[in-house]
Amino acid sequence: LGFLHGLNFILVLAIGRRVLGDLPADDRWRLPLLLAGAGVLTANFLSCLGNTMGDNLTALFCLGGLLATLIAIERMHDGGRAAWPLLWLGGLSVGLGTALKLTNGIYAFALCAMLLLCSPGIRQRLGASFGFGVGVLIGFAIAGGYWHLHLWQTWGNPFFPQFSSLFPNPLIPPVGVVDTYWLPKSLTEYLLWPLLFSIDSGRVGQMPVRQIIWAVAYAVFLGWLVTAALRRLGGKGEIPRRLPPPALALVTFVALGYLFWVLLFSIYRYLVPIELLLPIFILVVMRGLFNASTARRWSLGLVSVCTLVVVAGGAATWGHEGWVTPPYRAELPPLDQPQRTT
Helix, strand or coil, X not given: CHHHHHHHXXXXXXXXXXXXCCCXXXXXXHHHHXXXXXXXXXXXXXXXXXXXXXXXXXHHHHHHHHHHHHHHHHHHHCCCCCHHXXXXXXXXXXXXXXXXXXXXXXXXXXXXXXXXXXXXXXXXXXXXXXXXXXXXXXXXXXXXHHHHHHHHHHHCCCCCCCCCCCCCECCECCCCCCCCCCCCXXXXXXXXXXXXXXXXXXXXXXXXXXXXXXXXHHHHHHHHHHHHHHHHHCCCCCCCCCCCHHHHXXXXXXXXXXXXXXXXXXXXXXXXXXXXXXXXXXXXXXXXXXXHHHHHHXXXXXXXXXXXXXXXXXXXXXXXXXXXXXXXXXXXXXXCCHHHCC
16 A cells, blocks of 8 residues: 555656746756655645555546646647547546545546636637546546446435435435535635644544645735736736646646535545645746746745644554454444344
């Protein structure tokens, strides 16, 4: 599991190389390596390292799909037609990851919306998002089709017990997503959520976690949006430095992935795929605000502090079972009505 989870480092490195392709020669490998290292030293990834919850493992499919999609966007902006196989491949990868863990569906939607926003030309936007969506459906059918058909035949709900409001069943209350306990409780909380769960990790999960990278990334992103809006209103043109298409696509994906997450789940573990990208995200947004040297200096400083908070404070984990036989044990209680028990 450690080996498989560690492969996320390679994908984050490849994504960093793609979105920071205009770095000077001295930094072309060094900076993406440092940022990928910081990515796998984030609290969320470390807390799930080596466990069987599936968040770190299925992040591979989300990041693989993102990498293929970023390359496709770059090729589309360069006028190349070889982007379509990459879009299908990216969709296939995310579809597999979504079937293996349904919570990854938010990243499938985020990537599809990102293609609608970041592809060149209206026809290519529609075609790219459609082609990607077809890939998602194929990947989902390959990895999850049999299981969801089985759920449909058994319970009358292909996503049982989720979405019981759409597929009623007497065993489950009529709800959409079953666990809504962790959602923000007011508009103010929605607007301040990255700051609030950075202060109190108990708002988004049962395990205490030390991290500030979400608060930092959110503050940098808001600064970027406000600066862009003020300069447009003031007639000073766009933000100081226009982001290249792959970089803008990465920022859009992380922002949309977070938005869908906070609206649907707000459970911290489900953020692993985009939390791995936050060090790169911070640098990319800072490069949109400042010149390259200033952005590099401030970004490395901020990311270093965020990493030290996790490493020096001790990264909490969900725990690991020792080597035992058998590996799984259960004490079964007597059931009064076993025929009515899920």
